[in-house]
Structures are given as structure tokens and as C-alpha cells.
Amino acid sequence: MQTADYLKILKDEIHSAVFATIDENGLPDARVIDIMLVDSSSLYFITAKGKGFYRQLMVQKFVAISGMTEGKHSLDKKAVSVRGKIRNIGNEKLEEVFAENPYMNEIYPSVESRNALEVFQMYEGQGEYFDLSVKPIYRETFYLGGNHDSHTNIHGFYITESCNQCGKCFSECPQSCIDVTERTVSINQAHCLHCGRCYEICPNKAILKRG
Ligand code: SF4
Ligand code: SF4
Secondary structure (H helix, E strand, C coil), X not given: CCHHHHHHHHXXXXXXXXXXXXXXXCCEEEEEEECCEECCCCEEEEEECCCHHHHHHHHHCEEEEEEECCCCCHHHCEEEEEEEEEEECCCCCHHHHHHHCCCHHHHCCCCCXXXXXXXXXXXXXXXXXXXXXXXXXXXXXXXXXXXXXXXXXXXXXXXXXXXXXXXXXXXXXCCCCEECCCCCCEECHHHCCXXXXXXXXXXXXCEEECC
């Protein structure tokens, strides 16, 4: 799948996601906000100018977003997280936001009341898709915008040349996603939980953390 597909899941299947910023005291602050619009490489949300969230966005110009599709438990769900740079685009696209999300007309019924709102665009960032509904689990990293270096956040583990192919990591990996059949043992990153069990138990300290 492409970035546009993951953004579409975020808007259409998740829609209301947790947005994290830092408050005035340097502490984490989070709230649920709707993803109003997406295009091939960015997403849009709104907030009112009177809110603390608005002030934090204007100062920090960065936000982290995380949400899950509905389901009875984790095995029914897909999660999408993105973190990246945002910009205020004023009332540009506000009409489109209301046209695409008609329920907003009940919250802000008059055109005058909508003057309290402004639109933000996340235009550059990194995302992570995580699907627990398939076996083995599936994960993929994707990017918004062009400049990936400024916000890349690398996770996970990799196997170095110190490996002697003992196979211990494979036997303890909860997703069996370590290939010990080749001369060079490797982790299939698309199915890795990032749990760190292999890293803990490798007798040769051949597994390292990425990033
Ligand atoms: S446990 Fe360590 S040494 Fe053994 S196969 Fe895995 S990475 Fe290689
Ligand atoms: S981090 Fe966990 S899931 Fe990933 S390869 Fe190691 S043991 Fe397997």
C-alpha cells in the first residue's frame, strides 16, 4: 500500500484519533481530534483559536497522531500513527472540511461561528501502519511529504556479523519472523513486533537496536 492508502484508513476507518503535543510546562498533552481531509501525502484537521491545543500547535509546529480502527479486541484492529510538521492554512479548505464532514454543521451551525476555526495541514512526516488482524502481524513505515531526513524515527532491531546461527532467537520470537535458513540470519521487519525478546536472549549479543 502507499501513503495515500494509509492516510485514507486514518480518515475513513479511524477518523477520531489521539493528537499529542507538549503543554506549557513541558508535559505531554493529548486529546481526540477528527481527521477531516487527506490527499496523497498530507492530512488536515481543524481546531478553534481559543483552545490551548491551537496555541501549542502554533508554537511547536509539530504533532504526533495515533488511532485504531474499531474492533472487539486488538486482534480485530489496524493502527495508524503519524508524527510530523504542521502548518496553519487559516480558513483555506474550511468549506471543504464542512462539505466532507456534514456532522460539523451541527457543532458550528452558522457561517459566523466557523470564524473561530482554522485548518492545519500535516505536510511532512513519518507514519507507521500496524495490522494485528493478520498472522503474522504486518507493519510498514510510510512518509508524508518529501524531506524524510528531518523527522525520521527508526525503530526495531537488526542482526550483525557476530551471529553464529545458533537459532535461539528464532525459537523465542513470538512472530517467528527471524530467518535462520540463510547464511546471514535476518529479521523480517514487516512482521516484527519490536518486542526485543531476540535482543535480550542472543548469547552472542549479535542483535542491536536500530536508531
Ligand atoms: S540468537 Fe543471536 S547468535 Fe543465535 S541465531 Fe539469533 S542472532 Fe544469531
Ligand atoms: S523484536 Fe520480537 S518480534 Fe521482532 S524479531 Fe525480535 S523477538 Fe521477533
